Amino acid sequence: MISRLLLLTYLGCVAGLHGTPPASLSGRGVVAARGQPQRLRSRPVVAKAGISKLRSKLVGVGSCAPPTRVTNVDLEDLVDTTDEWIAQRTGIRSRHLLAPGETMSELGSKAAERALEMAGVAAEDVDLVIFATSSADDLFGDAANVAKLVGATNAVAFDLTAACSGFLFGINTASQFLHNGAYKTALVIGGDALSRWVDWNDRSTCVLFGDGAGAVVLKAAATDDEAGILGWEMHSNGAGRKDLNLCYSGEPRELGDVATVTSGTYDTIAMNGMDVYKFATTKVPKVLKEALAQADMTADDIDWVVMHQANIRIMETVAKKLGVSMDKVIHNLDEYGNTSAGSIPLALDEAVRSGKIKKGDTLAIAGFGAGLSWGACVIRWGGEPL
Numbered sequence: 001m002i003s004r005l006l007l008l009t010y011l012g013c014v015a016g017l018h019g020t021p022p023a024s025l026s027g028r029g030v031v032a033a034r035g036q037p038q039r040l041r042s043r044p045v046v047a048k049a050g051i052s053k054l055r056s057k058l059v060g061v062g063s064c065a066p067p068t069r070v071t072n073v074d075l076e077d078l079v080d081t082t083d084e085w086i087a088q089r090t091g092i093r094s095r096h097l098l099a100p101g102e103t104m105s106e107l108g109s110k111a112a113e114r115a116l117e118m119a120g121v122a123a124e125d126v127d128l129v130i131f132a133t134s135s136a137d138d139l140f141g142d143a144a145n146v147a148k149l150v151g152a153t154n155a156v157a158f159d160l161t162a163a164c165s166g167f168l169f170g171i172n173t174a175s176q177f178l179h180n181g182a183y184k185t186a187l188v189i190g191g192d193a194l195s196r197w198v199d200w201n202d203r204s205t206c207v208l209f210g211d212g213a214g215a216v217v218l219k220a221a222a223t224d225d226e227a228g229i230l231g232w233e234m235h236s237n238g239a240g241r242k243d244l245n246l247c248y249s250g251e252p253r254e255l256g257d258v259a260t261v262t263s264g265t266y267d268t269i270a271m272n273g274m275d276v277y278k279f280a281t282t283k284v285p286k287v288l289k290e291a292l293a294q295a296d297m298t299a300d301d302i303d304w305v306v307m308h309q310a311n312i313r314i315m316e317t318v319a320k321k322l323g324v325s326m327d328k329v330i331h332n333l334d335e336y337g338n339t340s341a342g343s344i345p346l347a348l349d350e351a352v353r354s355g356k357i358k359k360g361d362t363l364a365i366a367g368f369g370a371g372l373s374w375g376a377c378v379i380r381w382g383g384e385p386l
Ligand code: UT7
Pocket: 080, 081, 082, 085, 086, 089, 090, 164, 203, 204, 205, 207, 272, 273, 274, 276, 277, 280, 310, 311, 314, 338, 340, 368, 369, 370
């Protein structure tokens, strides 16, 4: 009964989004209703824990980075590094850092206000706010505070922690609520201030990260709407935590004779750069292909690739493995470095506002990072540039 329901939901969704006759399932693959055999999917559609096409469209984007800008040359005074090493190995030339008194909530809310303005959506019409961050001002979560700051007084708000994959996981999560009809409008913010958590004496990590936030407004899409999430996929593997983590570190504290607990804070970021590099260049092309397959597309159908801005060499390798020209890969890590959950919307915002990405363009978006976690979605951009 459940699998029958899933099948019906999927078929209705496919027919609705593309206005094409629903496909019928045959064996492990999909055969078109018109009798035209289609290429087999990489795996059966109904076996996915959900549905691949979501009636949820991205209609506005905004971003915010703190004004303090630190160049590679500035870092030469701090650790044993050079502008040349950082630029050649990563593509990063500068990063923006939160100053004392500046907060993640402020960065997130400014990005959100800009996204709402572009979308032409009033803050009080937002039903759901998701703040993807691993460096919140408040360990209990910043999303409710961000919702308050932007005036999203009718929204439910919660944080989502998935490191550099957080924004991607956030839009896929919000889109489920929009697709199933629970909510009409959502705000997904991704942002991090990893300057709070890097070891500023460790040249292998401190040169990589910067602070920033970006946000998108998502609206429930009509069944005949061209814009939407056309395919998506997410993964995680806790066995990879050893390669990238920011772990709690508490000292034992005795509570009289009653119990011993721990009190403390978090360590600094620990990363096995080479293994994370290998993970990213292996898993990201694969998950992009999975999301494209869910969308019944190939890399040739993509107008733009927007992926987590960790290293330009990772982007070049992913583009090569996908068979996509670097001209189609949006990147701005030279200016901002790796802003973790902020990096995808920061890059997206710049590309939309510069007029590169236009309404109706097909975007393949990929996030990856600690967890380990990785995921992708294929979307048709639904917003106009301002
Ligand atoms: O957002 C989360 C996901 N994170 C990532 O995707 C990061 C993925 N990893 C990477 O991007 C790269 O592995 C790094 C940029 C982190 C490192 O680049 P690499 O080419 O893998 O360098 P390496 O770690 O193999 O180090 C090569 C050399 C070492 O020296 P020796 O042992 O060859 O003498 C390092 O000590 O470079 C040295 N090194 C540096 N030298 C100057 C490491 N960091 C620096 C530095 N400046 N900042």
